[in-house]
Amino acid sequence: MKITKKIWPILRRTCADIYYIWRKEYKMVFSDAGVLVFFFLLTLAYPLLYAAIYNPEVVRDVPIVVVDDNRSALSRQLVRNLDASPNVKVISYCANIAEARQMMMKTECYGILHIPQDFNTDIVRGSQGVVEFYSDMSLLINYKNFLMALTDVTMDLGGELRSAALPIGVSQSLTDIASNPIPYASITMYNPESGFASFLIPAVLVLVLQQSIILGLGMLAGGIREDNTLHLYYDGREHVHNSVLHLIVGKALCYCSLYIFNIVYLFHFIPWLFGYPQLGNQWEIYTFALPLLLSSIFLGMTLSGLVREREASFLLFVFTSVIFIFLSGIVWPRYAMPAAWQWLGALVPSTWGVEGFVQMNTTGASLQQMTRPYVALWILTAIYSVTAYATYRHWISRDMQLGNKGIMDALHDEV
Amino acid sequence: MKTIRSQSSALWCTMRREVYHIVGSPVCLICMIGMPLFAFLFFLSMMNKGLPEKLPVAIVDMDNSVSSRNFVRQLASQQQVNIVSEPQSFTAAREAMQRNEIFGFLVIPPRFEELAMAAHQPEISFYTNNAYFIPGSLLYKSFKTMSVLASGAVVSHVLTSTGVPETNIKPLLQPIAPEMHPIGNPWLNYSIYLNNSFIPATIQLMVLMVTIYSIGIEIKRGTSRRWMRTAGDSIVIAMTGKLLPQTCIFAAVGVLGQSILYGFLHFPLHCPAWHMIFAMILLIIASQGLAVILLSFAPSLRVGFSAAAVIGILSFSLGGFSFPVSSMYAPFKMLSNLIPVRHYFLIYASQALNGYPLYYCRWHYVAFICFAVASIVLLSRLKQALLHPRYEP
Numbered sequence: 062m063k064i065t066k067k068i069w070p071i072l073r074r075t076c077a078d079i080y081y082i083w084r085k086e087y088k089m090v091f092s093d094a095g096v097l098v099f100f101f102l103l104t105l106a107y108p109l110l111y112a113a114i115y116n117p118e119v120v121r122d123v124p125i126v127v128v129d130d131n132r133s134a135l136s137r138q139l140v141r142n143l144d145a146s147p148n149v150k151v152i153s154y155c156a157n158i159a160e161a162r163q164m165m166m167k168t169e170c171y172g173i174l175h176i177p178q179d180f181n182t183d184i185v186r187g188s189q190g191v192v193e194f195y196s197d198m199s200l201l202i203n204y205k206n207f208l209m210a211l212t213d214v215t216m217d218l219g220g221e222l223r224s225a226a227l228p229i230g231v232s233q234s235l236t237d238i239a240s241n242p243i244p245y246a247s248i249t250m251y252n253p254e255s256g257f258a259s260f261l262i263p264a265v266l267v268l269v270l271q272q273s274i275i276l277g278l279g280m281l282a283g284g285i286r287e288d289n290t291l292h293l294y295y296d297g298r299e300h301v302h303n304s305v306l307h308l309i310v311g312k313a314l315c316y317c318s319l320y321i322f323n324i325v326y327l328f329h330f331i332p333w334l335f336g337y338p339q340l341g342n343q344w345e346i347y348t349f350a351l352p353l354l355l356s357s358i359f360l361g362m363t364l365s366g367l368v369r370e371r372e373a374s375f376l377l378f379v380f381t382s383v384i385f386i387f388l389s390g391i392v393w394p395r396y397a398m399p400a401a402w403q404w405l406g407a408l409v410p411s412t413w414g415v416e417g418f419v420q421m422n423t424t425g426a427s428l429q430q431m432t433r434p435y436v437a438l439w440i441l442t443a444i445y446s447v448t449a450y451a452t453y454r455h456w457i458s459r460d461m462q463l464g465n466k467g468i469m470d471a472l473h474d475e476v
Numbered sequence: 477m478k479t480i481r482s483q484s485s486a487l488w489c490t491m492r493r494e495v496y497h498i499v500g501s502p503v504c505l506i507c508m509i510g511m512p513l514f515a516f517l518f519f520l521s522m523m524n525k526g527l528p529e530k531l532p533v534a535i536v537d538m539d540n541s542v543s544s545r546n547f548v549r550q551l552a553s554q555q556q557v558n559i560v561s562e563p564q565s566f567t568a569a570r571e572a573m574q575r576n577e578i579f580g581f582l583v584i585p586p587r588f589e590e591l592a593m594a595a596h597q598p599e600i601s602f603y604t605n606n607a608y609f610i611p612g613s614l615l616y617k618s619f620k621t622m623s624v625l626a627s628g629a630v631v632s633h634v635l636t637s638t639g640v641p642e643t644n645i646k647p648l649l650q651p652i653a654p655e656m657h658p659i660g661n662p663w664l665n666y667s668i669y670l671n672n673s674f675i676p677a678t679i680q681l682m683v684l685m686v687t688i689y690s691i692g693i694e695i696k697r698g699t700s701r702r703w704m705r706t707a708g709d710s711i712v713i714a715m716t717g718k719l720l721p722q723t724c725i726f727a728a729v730g731v732l733g734q735s736i737l738y739g740f741l742h743f744p745l746h747c748p749a750w751h752m753i754f755a756m757i758l759l760i761i762a763s764q765g766l767a768v769i770l771l772s773f774a775p776s777l778r779v780g781f782s783a784a785a786v787i788g789i790l791s792f793s794l795g796g797f798s799f800p801v802s803s804m805y806a807p808f809k810m811l812s813n814l815i816p817v818r819h820y821f822l823i824y825a826s827q828a829l830n831g832y833p834l835y836y837c838r839w840h841y842v843a844f845i846c847f848a849v850a851s852i853v854l855l856s857r858l859k860q861a862l863l864h865p866r867y868e869p
Contacts, residue, residue, distance in 0.1 A: 095778050095869065113805065114793050120803045139652070166832045168822075189646060189653045198661040199825035200800055201669050205613060208656055215652040222651045242630040243592055245600045245623035247616060250573070252606035257799045260609045284869070338607070369503075371869065372692070375781040376503055376685055380511050382789060383678060384518060393666075394579070394611050397528035399521050416576055423607040426574035433575075 078304060082294060082311025089281060090319065095371065096284075099277035104323045107269050108331045111262060116335065118256030122150035123203050125172035126161045129154060133181035135218075139192065142214045143174065148206035171197040172207050184222065251338055251424045259337045263422055264391035266327045267414040270350075271357040272382050273323075274316065275364055279374030282365030291460045305454045309446065313358050324350050332422060340425025348428055349417050352438035356410040359445030366452040389415035413437045486708035490717025493706055497690070498721065507686050508722065512729045515678040516736055523667035530558035531611050531618075534569045534581040537562060541589035547626055551582070556618040573603070579611040580604035582619055592630060600626065610666070660744050660829040668743050672828070673797035673821045675737070676756070679730050680763045680817040681788035683722075687767035688784045690718060691858075692777030700862040711859040712852070719764050723757075730756040738828070746831025755823045758844035762816035765847035772854035775861030776868045791815050819843045 090096050127140050144151040152170055155161040161173040175193040184190040194211055196204045220241075252259045285291050294308055328346050332339045368374050387393060388406035395403055395412075406412040413434035420426040420434075428435060498504045535551065537544050552559045560578060563569045569581040582602040585591075591598035602619035606612035632645045640648070661668050694700040707714035731753055738745040738752070745752070770783045793799070794812045801812045812818045819840035826837045 093869070098782065110790065111793065114790070114808055115799060117803045117805070120800055123800075165830075166826070166836045168826075168836075184647075184651055187644060187647055190651060191653050191655055193655045193657060195657045195659055197825075197830070198658050198669070199821075199829055200796075200798070201664070201666070202798065202800065204656075204658055204664070211654045211656070215654050216650075219651040223648065241627055242595060242597060242634075243600060243623070243627040244597055245602065245620070245627075247620065248601060248603045249606045249612065249616065250603050252609075252612070255606045255609070255612065257609070260607055260612075263607075372689070372696070372777045372781055373503055375785055376507055376689055379685060379785045379789065380507075380515075380678075380681065383515070383674075383681070383792065387518070387522060391608065392610065393522055394528050394531070394608065396532065397525065397530075399524070402518070402522055419607050420574060420576050424574045424605065426576075430571065430575045 075304075075307060078307040079311040079314065082308055083315045085294065086312050086315035089284075090277075090315065093281065093284060095280050096277045099273050099280060100319060100323070103273045103276070104269055104327060108262065108266055108327060111265050112258055112331065112335045115256075115258035115261060118258050119254055120202050120206060121147050123148060123172070123206050124150050124152040124170040125174060125207070126153045126155050126164050126170045127151055128156075128158055128161050128173060128175045130178040131176045131180040135181045135184065135190075136176045139176065139214065139218055140174070142218060143210060146210040146214055148210040165195075165197060171200070171203045174211075251340070258335065259423070261391065262335070262337060263332065263419050264386065264389055264415045266331060267353070267418050268382060268386055268389070268411050270320075270323065270327055270353070271360075271385070271409075271411045271414065272378065274320070274354075274357045275361040275378050275381075276374050278316075278358070278361035278365045279368040279378055280371050282362075283368040283371035283374055286368070287370055291456065295457055305450055305457060308453055308457075309359070309362060309449050312362070313355065316358050317354060320354055324354065328418065328422070338423045340423065341421035342427065345428040346418065346421050349421060349431060349435055349438075350414075352435065352442050353410055353414040353417070356438050356441040356445055357414075359442060359449040360410060362449035363445055363452050366456065385409055385411050388412050391415055391419065407437065408441070410438060410441050413441070483708065483710070483713060486706065486710070487713050487717050490703070490707045490714060491721055493703070494690070494718045494721050498725070504686065504690070507682050507689075508725050509729055511682055512679055512726075512733065516675060516733050519671050519674055519678075520667065520736065520741065523670065526663060526665035526667050527556075528611060528614065529555055531556060531580070531615055532560040532578045533557050533615065534561045534563055534572055534578045535559055536564070536566055536569050536581060536583045538586040539584050539588035543589040543592065544584045547584065547622070550625075551618075551622050554618055554622070556614055570603070573605050578605075579608060580615040580619065582622075660746070667741075670797070671737065672743065672824050673795060673817070674792065675733050676730070676759060676820050676824075677791050677795055677797070677817045679726065679733065679756075680759060680791060680820075683726055683760050683763035684767045684770075684784040684788045685781070686722060686726075687719065687764045688771060688777070688780040690722065691768070691771055692775075692780050695775060695861060695865040696777050696867045698865050698867070700865045704859075704862055711855045711862070714862070715768065715855060719768075723760055723764065726760045727757050730760060743828075745828045747827040747834075751827045751834065752824065755820055755827070755841075755844075758841065759816050759820040762819075762844040762847035765849075765851035766814075766816060768851035768858065769847070769854055771861075772851070772858040775858060778868065787815065791817050794818065795821055797821060813843070816844065816847060 090100065129136050129140065140151055143149050149172075153164065155164065155173075158173065158175065161170075164170050165173065173195040175195070177191065177193070180190045180192065192211075192215070194207060196207050198204060249255055295305075324347065328350060329343055364378070367377060388402060388409055389412045390398070390406065395406060398406070417431045417434040417438070420431055421428070498508070535548050537548055548559065548562075551557060561572060563572060563581075566583055569578070569583070572578050573581065580603055582600065584600060585598050588598045600623050602616075602623070604612045604615045604619070628649050631649055635645050635648065636642065658664060694703050703718070704711070704714055707717055734752055734756055737743045738749065766787070767780070767784055770787075771780045774780055774783065794801070794808060794815055795818045796804075796812060801809055801818070804812070823837045823840050826832045827834070
């Protein structure tokens with residue numbers, strides 16, 4: 062009974078403190094257009110913009126030209142089939158390689174199919190008919206398209222030639238068995254059309270969440286430094302007892318509550334709007350998002366110690382987006398990176414966030430299957446809350462040495 | 477004569493003022509030198525293998541016969557794959573994929589050997605996780621190659637045993653053989669492919685940010701009038717004096733990056749080196765021009781930064797480095813022309829990668845110059861903002 066009596070006032074004071082900071086932070090955020098842009102406009106607009114850029118998802122009908130030195134029925138059949146395949150479009154026949162190369166130089170086409178003079182003769186004679194393909198390599202996806210189209214078309218046409226060569230009276234099924242005793246089936250899972258947006262956007266969503274927090278908190282901290290208003294958070298009110306812990310918890314609660322909307326928008330609305338794979342349990346994804354949000358907030362608070370003026374936030378943190386998206390392993394798998402980058406990546410919330418969100422949202426993994434990133438995010442939350450605490454403690458002690466007291470309090474605060 | 481001398485001394489003073497600013501501001505030095513150098517190190521070391529090798533995969537071997545085990549061994553010998561587990565069922569393999577332990581798996585059906593011997597066409601199926609684009613595509617290729625080879629092995633075995641001479645087997649298996657010639661990058665090296673565009677795009681981002689910062693901060697701190705006075709109240713001298721030292725530093729950093737790419741790592745450079753150096757310097761000037769244009773329209777540090785950040789980051793997509801611009805929607809096709817690094821990328825593809833005559837990328841050089849010229853036209857707008865600085869938080 063006695064203990065309760067002792068604890069009760071402390072608890073009440075703690076709650077009042079946190080509540081005070083929380084409210085104060087709302088005022089700060091909503092009176093700062095720059096921060097609102099980061100928190101809301103950036104989160105709302107970036108995914109839409111990115112999704113619109115990549116919305117075509119796949120690359121079709123890449124232009125090529127043909128140099129047909131054979132001019133046989135078979136060579137024309139090959140070209141027709143290639144043109145009919147979804148990935149490639151034959152835009153012209155050229156007289157020779159020089160002319161075709163000219164078209165490549167003008168970037169009117171990205172590939173040249175050369176059918177040599179004795180293509181048909183070779184096949185009729187019973188040896189291999191070779192066709193040559195020259196591919197521009199400025200974009201690997203074009204090469205991939207050419208390779209797939211050419212492989213499929215030549216294999217199909219080859220199959221037809223083979224069955225035509227079989228003696229009359231052999232049934233189709235026997236032909237199949239003879240030419241393809243072990244068929245294969247390829248299933249591309251979770252992103253059936255191998256779309257660009259479906260693979261990239263989920264990762265971008267996580268990154269947008271984290272970066273908007275880091276940029277916004279950086280700008281807020283820069284503003285506090287410029288206007289010298291830090292003391293308003295720890296001084297000038299009787300019940301605020303200089304507790305740094307109350308300060309960072311209050312602030313974090315403010316941002317968390319603001320980001321509820323953003324998380325629903327990013328992790329549910331955008332994938333739904335653009336029809337990306339969305340196999341996960343939405344509540345489990347939100348559960349996963351909690352430590353992602355918290356660790357990003359505390360990381361943002363820690364990094365905001367570097368920001369001396371509002372706009373320096375841009376200079377310091379925009380660049381990191383490029384680095385963080387690569388560290389997350391969505392482009393280059395993490396296991397294939399040098400160990401140093403794997404470690405650096407492990408320290409960034411978005412790395413685990415991307416892994417968890419992509420696996421849960423796109424491949425339908427459960428939270429339990431994503432234990433590793435989930436635990437990692439909680440560990441990062443713990444680490445960065447300590448560093449955020451240290452940052453603010455250091456900052457406040459410096460501020461107190463400068464003798465900033467709650468003089469402006471009456472102006473800013475009517476509580 | 478006298479005016480020229482006074483102008484050149486004004487230019488000199490402005491440049492000296494700017495150099496002091498840069499040297500005195502750690503954040504400027506970090507952005508101009510530190511971050512680009514970090515980006516070189518980061519991108520080049522990350523992709524130093526060229527292709528991700530030994531992709532973790534699983535095999536579900538439901539047959540466990542001599543043939544199926546042989547197949548697994550052959551798959552394991554491929555450079556591209558690393559068999560990390562052999563789960564007992566499809567479900568177990570799928571769950572491993574959901575846990576992100578593997579990027580794909582291959583299922584060998586029960587009675588595989590028996591059915592193959594009896595010519596009943598047992599089907600091999602493989603599953604790739606295309607939520608990860610590069611690993612998914614690479615695995616698809618490996619799995620497909622192995623499956624086709626397995627089929628081929630059976631056919632050639634049957635044909636040999638029926639007395640078909642060995643020289644005739646290959647034409648029977650594959651009557652039409654395509655020969656691929658990837659021009660300029662026969663190794664399909666991702667580092668060559670990505671770094672030639674991502675590194676200049678990073679430089680462009682930093683040029684945009686630093687240019688906005690160095691001009692906008694004068695407006696914010698209200699020092700822009702002093703700056704103008706140093707430059708003899710000429711906006712052209714003021715801008716030249718401010719931006720030229722930055723151009724030099726960025727050009728040095730950019731050319732250093734190019735010498736790492738083409739000199740140290742021997743990435744394809746099928747044109748005289750100065751073509752690319754020239755393109756890099758023009759890229760930097762064009763990016764500075766773009767930043768000045770942005771500031772002329774919105775002479776505020778924060779708005780300028782926001783615009784520069786959006787453009788700088790979206791350039792990585794709109795530049796068409798991985799997803800081609802020709803497949804994007806029409807508005808983005810047009811927008812991509814307004815991005816300096818897009819022109820640099822096309823110059824690189826035409827010059828360094830393919831070694832075409834300079835003539836074919838003349839318009840991209842013109843585009844670079846257009847950015848600079850357009851910024852000059854708008855300078856009078858910016859001058860007003862500099863003479864009457866007003867800070868908007």
